[in-house]
Amino acid sequence: MVSCVYVESSIKHHERTLRILARFKNTPVVEIEHHGEVFNPSAQNFRLQKSNPALILAHKNNRHALPTPEGYGLGGKHNYYFSHMLNCLYDCRYCFLQGMYNSAHQVIFVNYEDFDEDITQICAQHNSEPVWFFSGYDCDSLAYEPVTQFADFFVPAFDKIDNAWLELRTKSTQVRQLLKHEPCERIVTAFSFTEQHSHDKLEHGVPSIEKRIDAMQLLVDAGWPIGLRFDPIVYHDNYQTSFSNLLETIFATIDANRLHSVSLGAFRLPKNNFRQVNKLYPDEPLFAQNLALNNGIVGYPLTQEKEMMRYCEQQLLQYIPAHCYHPCEWHD
Amino acid sequence: MLIWVAALHCEAKPVIDFFRLKKSHDHHAFDIYQKDNMYCIVSGIGKLNSATATAWIAALHRQSRSIAWINIGTAGSESYAVGSAWSINKITDIESGHRYYPVPLVNSQLPTEHCQTHNQPDIQYHSQSLSDMEASAFFGTATRFSSAELIHCIKVVSDNSDTPCSRNKSEVSQLIQQNIKAISEFSQALTLLNQQVAQMGISEPVWQRFLAQAHFSQTQKTQLKSCLRFLLSQGDSIDSLMASVAAAACTNASSNSNSQSILSCLTQRRIDLSRNL
Numbered sequence: 001m002v003s004c005v006y007v008e009s010s011i012k013h014h015e016r017t018l019r020i021l022a023r024f025k026n027t028p029v030v031e032i033e034h035h036g037e038v039f040n041p042s043a044q045n046f047r048l049q050k051s052n053p054a055l056i057l058a059h060k061n062n063r064h065a066l067p068t069p070e071g072y073g074l075g076g077k078h079n080y081y082f083s084h085m086l087n088c089l090y091d092c093r094y095c096f097l098q099g100m101y102n103s104a105h106q107v108i109f110v111n112y113e114d115f116d117e118d119i120t121q122i123c124a125q126h127n128s129e130p131v132w133f134f135s136g137y138d139c140d141s142l143a144y145e146p147v148t149q150f151a152d153f154f155v156p157a158f159d160k161i162d163n164a165w166l167e168l169r170t171k172s173t174q175v176r177q178l179l180k181h182e183p184c185e186r187i188v189t190a191f192s193f194t195e196q197h198s199h200d201k202l203e204h205g206v207p208s209i210e211k212r213i214d215a216m217q218l219l220v221d222a223g224w225p226i227g228l229r230f231d232p233i234v235y236h237d238n239y240q241t242s243f244s245n246l247l248e249t250i251f252a253t254i255d256a257n258r259l260h261s262v263s264l265g266a267f268r269l270p271k272n273n274f275r276q277v278n279k280l281y282p283d284e285p286l287f288a289q290n291l292a293l294n295n296g297i298v299g300y301p302l303t304q305e306k307e308m309m310r311y312c313e314q315q316l317l318q319y320i321p322a323h324c325y326h327p328c329e330w331h332d
Numbered sequence: 333m334l335i336w337v338a339a340l341h342c343e344a345k346p347v348i349d350f351f352r353l354k355k356s357h358d359h360h361a362f363d364i365y366q367k368d369n370m371y372c373i374v375s376g377i378g379k380l381n382s383a384t385a386t387a388w389i390a391a392l393h394r395q396s397r398s399i400a401w402i403n404i405g406t407a408g409s410e411s412y413a414v415g416s417a418w419s420i421n422k423i424t425d426i427e428s429g430h431r432y433y434p435v436p437l438v439n440s441q442l443p444t445e446h447c448q449t450h451n452q453p454d455i456q457y458h459s460q461s462l463s464d465m466e467a468s469a470f471f472g473t474a475t476r477f478s479s480a481e482l483i484h485c486i487k488v489v490s491d492n493s494d495t496p497c498s499r500n501k502s503e504v505s506q507l508i509q510q511n512i513k514a515i516s517e518f519s520q521a522l523t524l525l526n527q528q529v530a531q532m533g534i535s536e537p538v539w540q541r542f543l544a545q546a547h548f549s550q551t552q553k554t555q556l557k558s559c560l561r562f563l564l565s566q567g568d569s570i571d572s573l574m575a576s577v578a579a580a581a582c583t584n585a586s587s588n589s590n591s592q593s594i595l596s597c598l599t600q601r602r603i604d605l606s607r608n609l
Contacts, residue, residue: 004421004436004444028436028444030422038433043475045482048525054436201609236608278558282532283565285606 004054006032006105011059016110020057020147027055034058039086039103047280049104050091055147060109064118068134074227074261074326076132076165080122084109084150085139090171091204093286094232096269097138099276106139108148116157123164133158136169142189143172151177159184169229171206173215183223188260190227191216193250195242198234202286209246213253225260230316231328232267233308235289235300244315251319262320265328266308268299333393334400334523336372337386337474339466342501343405344374346509350516361388379425379449379469386470390477397533400482400526401474402519406490406504407447407464410457414495417511418462419518420485422446425468426454432471435481440518447487457493482526486515534560538570545581546590559598566605576601 005024009031011017021029032038035058065082073079086107088097109115123131135141135154145151151168155178158166165186168178178189191212194202199209207215219226228250233243267286269277271293278287292301299305309327317325338344341363347353353365353372362385363374371393375385382403393399412418419442423432426448436444446461448454449468457463467485474483488507491497498504508515534557548556563573580597581590 006433028421030433030444030446032422032433033431037431041475041480043478043480044435045479045529048479048481048528049435197609234609238608282558282561285562285566285609288562288602288606290603 001052002027002055002106003052005029006035006038006054006056008032008035008056008058011057011110014059014110016112016149017057019149020055020108020110023147024055032056035107039101039105039107042102044102046098046102046104050098053087054105056105056107058107058109059111060114064115065122065133068137071328072134072137073132074167074263076130078126078129078131079134080119080131081134081137082115082119083138084112084115084135084148084154085144087138088140089143090140090206092171092206093202093204093277093281093284094234094267094269096273096277098280099269099273100138106144108144112150112153112157116154119157119164120161123161126163128163130163130165132165132167134167134169136167136190140170140172141168142170142174142178145172145174145177149177152180155181155184155187158187167227171203171212173207173211175215175219178224179218179222183225185225188225188227189216189219190229190261190263192229192231193246194230194232194234195239195246197236197238197242202234209249213250217253220254220258226254226258227261227263228259229263230312231263231265233264233312234267234286235304235308239308240311243312247315247319256320259320259324261324261326262316263326263328264309264312264316266300266305268297271296271298274298333369333371333396333398334402334519334526335389335393336370336519337375337382337389337401337403337466337470338372339375339377339382339405340501340504341374342504343508344372345505346512347372347404347515349509350512359392364389375466378465379451382466383469383473386473387476390474395536397535398482398526398529399478400522401470401478401484402522403467403470403485404508404515405464405466405485405487406507407462407487408454408457408491408497409462409489410459410493412445412462412489412492414489414492415507415510417442417486417488417508417514418445418447419443420445420447420462420467420487422461423467423471423485424448424461425472426450428468430468430472432468432475433480434471434484439521441514442486442518445487447485453497462487462489479529482522482529484518484522486518532561532565534564541570541574542577545577546594548591552591552595555595556598559595559602562602563598563605568601573598 035056065080068079068081158164168189348365353367356364356366365372373385373389375381421444447467448461454463577594580593
């Protein structure tokens with residue numbers, strides 16, 4: 001439930017704002033000048049807010065699409081990310097978004113047309129070379145689709161740019177809007193999974209594994225390319241069996257030959273994010289595990305991480321062709 | 333801990349009476365009423381008084397794990413009925429232009445509204461908001477000591493364009509008194525929220541007991557606090573942890589090694605407990 005909707009004055013009459021507000025008729029609306037007034041102050045408790053966040057409707061003024069951090073991507077040469085939202089509907093304890101912002105409120109930037117303009121310009125700069133755009137960096141791409149209608153706008157927008165590739169990354173089952181459109185081979189919906197035990201313990205509010213597999217299959221049946229993201233792999237005594245079971249469950253339904261890409265990565269967080277989330281959730285066992293600092297990243301000790309990656313990789317490659325496998329390797 | 337801040341005694345009285353708070357004779361800068369973990373301070377009218385009282389009582393309770401705050405008082409309005417009560421979701425300081433946004437986290441029966449804070453009584457009523465003389469200073473000061481989710485303002489309309497401001501103290505008390513049920517429910521919900529925050533911390537006496545076991549560097553103190561917060565959240569008792577710490581401290585003669593041994597012991601326990609999430 002949304003506790004309050006904040007609306008920036010400059011977009012209070014925007015068509016998308018009015019449509020979203022119509023969904024929250026009984027929710028108090030507060031007019032603001034800039035989303036930073038509500039979102040940025042330091043005297044906020046992310047954990048308290050997360051249980052009942054507000055919605056902020058805002059205008060993104062510039063830097064609509066940015067180059068991805070080093071190592072982020074699927075092997076493409078030109079990689080960018082863009083965020084129509086800040087913060088995620090779900091509450092996954094391993095996610096870096098928990099330590100990212102002072103506030104847990106959901107920000108939606110309603111000026112999609114400006115994002116589209118920047119994306120078109122960036123693609124033009126790279127001539128006809130493929131350019132990848134990742135939309136699930138600061139939020140889940142599809143989880144809030146009924147409110148944002150993000151895919152409904154951006155699928156046609158990407159379809160018309162011949163060298164633009166889009167990754168929609170999600171843990172949701174919100175594929176209904178996608179299914180209304182003709183499939184586009186350059187738009188990949190990538191579903192993130194952790195095995196059952198980690199899902200139960202760490203992914204609060206995320207749909208069940210089975211429901212997400214069903215959503216994937218709907219896309220496959222309609223001819224959409226899909227991806228799998230096993231990131232993060234989290235250690236526990238039974239993680240190997242549990243990961244193998246997850247693969248068995250997924251590939252009992254999904255034809256591996258229909259996969260665009262599969263990535264794999266062990267749990268890791270930048271040092272500052274780790275410090276922040278550990279402060280927010282001092283009672284969280286994930287952050288109490290045997291972790292080490294390596295090149296500014298907190299993760300499992302190197303030998304343990306290698307062993308985890310090797311095991312999961314071996315299991316995965318029993319199902320998928322090697323060419324679509326992309327390990328997330330962040331060590332030197 | 334919940335602290336009420338009211339400008340006038342007649343605004344505080346319904347809260348004092350409802351919660352049966354008793355006047356404290358320990359302090360003289362401001363009138364303070366107290367019972368158990370609840371305080372009410374009477375600040376005097378205006379921003380400076382409100383900010384001073386808020387900061388002063390926060391300093392008195394600086395060792396408290398978490399403080400929740402409610403500014404209770406009256407406000408003017410162009411059209412809202414005299415006696416209607418509001419939870420404030422936006423505060424604008426008219427003189428400085430600063431805006432504050434109390435976080436609407438507490439489920440309450442009170443409707444929400446914008447409040448403008450003025451240096452002088454405002455008789456030019458504004459249709460879009462209430463008018464008062466303390467909220468901005470109270471909120472801006474309280475956020476130095478607590479997170480915004482724990483800081484709220486409740487305003488009861490005392491005057492509007494049809495009804496001038498009453499100078500009768502008992503009438504002012506009556507306006508707040510008639511909303512005391514909704515106000516007390518609001519405070520209960522806020523107290524529950526505050527308890528969530530307080531539970532995440534370690535009380536000062538417990539923390540001092542652990543610190544007394546060895547000499548810890550600043551970095552080690554951070555590590556120690558992190559270990560203790562996790563282990564206590566997992567059900568370890570303070571006494572059992574103290575016993576482990578004392579045993580670890582005995583294994584080394586020098587003070588520096590003591591701190592290392594204690595941290596190693598607690599860290600290992602933490603890792604063991606977290607293996608299976």
